[in-house]
Amino acid sequence: MRCPNCNSLDTQVKDSRPTEDSSVIRRRRVCVACNFRFTTFERVQLRELTVIKRNGRRVPFDRDKLMRSVQISLRKRQVEPERVEKMVSTIVRELETGGEAEISSEVIGETVMEHLRTLDDVAYVRFASVYRNFREAKDFADVLGELSGEEEARLAAIRK
Structure with a gap:
């Protein structure tokens, strides 16, 4: 592993431990050359995924980019980071086990x-507004109508 401080390839693992859900290994490392300490995370990757963008361009799937976009939609929302991490891991696992190596955006x-719809309604609307490229207030109203319709159906089912 290359040291992020001095770019030396001579680093040592000082401590390894699984995360709470055991899906990731956290490793504390130290650079032999400069004594810089840093942390790496190791997770299982079932297959290499390629994303087919709307313009037809193909790019490697980037889990961190997915996490960043979800975090942007959740900005200033009271959602525990563990729930976000679990959701992103679930999404990645679904994509990896979907059978296709190339997945459209x-x-x-x-x-x-x-x-996101099950995690946080506001984050869902935020993400949808960017993903679906909302142009006017009616677009927001349509999505909010979908959400309120689902809520009414859920409440009706509870009342029965």
Whole structure:
């Protein structure tokens, strides 16, 4: 592992431990050359995924980019980071086990929206506004109507 401080390739693992859900290994490392300490995370990757963008361009799937976009939609929302991490891990696992090595950005976007809808309504609307490229207030009203319709159906089912 290359040291982020001095770029030396001579580093040592000082401590390894799994995260709470055991899906990631956290490693504390130290650079032999400059004594800089840093942390790395190791997770299982079932397959290499390629994203097919709307313009047809193909790029490698980037879990961190997915996490950043979800975090942006959740900005200033009271959602525990562990729940966000678990949701992103679930999305990635779904994409990896979906059978296809190439996935359209539309499939990824819809999958994220599906999960955000159950996590936080405001984040869902924020993400949808960017993903679906909202142009006017009516677009927001349509999504809010979908959400309120689902809520009414859920309440009606509870009342029965």
